[in-house]
Amino acid sequence: MAAEDRNDTPDGYASPACFMHEVDPAYMGLEMDGVGSKAWRKAERRRLIDRRVLLGVSERERRTAQICGHLDQLLPNIAGRNISLYWPFLGEPDLRGWMASATGATCLLPVVAEKQKPLIFKSWRMGEALVRGILNIPAPLNGEERLPDIVIAPLIGFDAQCYRLGFGGGYFDRTLAVLEPRPVAIGVGFDFQEIETIHPQPHDIPMDAIVTDTGIRFRKESTAVFGSEVRPAP
Template identity: 35%
Template structure:
């Protein structure tokens, strides 16, 4: 990793906003099979970014609070049911906010403080490969990653039980439009190919919701279990596994 950096969130217009995990505003040449780029025009991504930025800092802060509350309620129930089934270790993967993305670091601090919970953040170890995840703790050391996004220096964590996935846009069926780099699609596909059960929840503002027919997912795209937004869940909150 590169040298130590401050753990602050890049502001609107920061290059990282246009290049999360190697995804520029327009799809890079030679990667049309990755993420949803083959079915998504660059103009759609640009429009989604513009809608998110247009919310303004105050509106985003209020939306972040609603998102964090909704996710906290659901994750509390998710953890309670896992513990009722005798599970004592719970790995949750999240993402470090950049630019105008939802900032849920308060929720991360809460989750990381709970007994048996490991909070992890993604790390780009190799280009065009699935993501790795490393343990994160509030105030812990961070370093600039492959694309200038802060990454933790903690120990590597196996595939998580729950992953909060960043996105630009989403459909009513919880299909995700990412940034074009394909890292999350490769990661989700890798877990599925290995037979791992990972609950996947997209995190987005309601302005990222696409009208029906706007986006058609590619065959390789992996649908999320649900998307949490400041206006509610899409399509609905994923069911919590029953106790017992």
């Protein structure tokens, strides 16, 4: 996102780590039916963000509460786990209250330590100090750097294969590609953000599951990472 666009951001909020300016066209790669993938993704992002921002406050809170309920179902045993969330922006579901009520888990926030490099993760609790980091993203002032067991990533769009359309910076994909051991990756958003396909590029990494206000969608190859009580029947 251009710097001039960020000037309208309320002081208490900033872009989570995937909310970056568009990457170089060479990085985005392929073309689809004669339309450059960069242009197509930019148009889809704008359309889906506009629809999300138009949600009223009460409707967004209602849908977010349903997402939290599905996360409780998907992650029934999170004590002792390091869970990366995100700072909500442009109408994204605000999961900070859900994390604050999670007993025994440690909340992490993703931090851009260096542009176009994998993210790092630092511990954070509601009320702890934040600073403006690289790209104007809130980062924990005194957080401890940790590796996440679970990464919960916001999305702009998603498809049936659990591919996630983000803001185009590639930070989550770049990070998931190198983390070892690989954390469980969960995308969160509203049901109307589903599209037929995001036209995944070679660098795109699918989520293990997508959680929306209407339910949980599992990636077929990843169901084994979740307990049998939440996995879909064979």
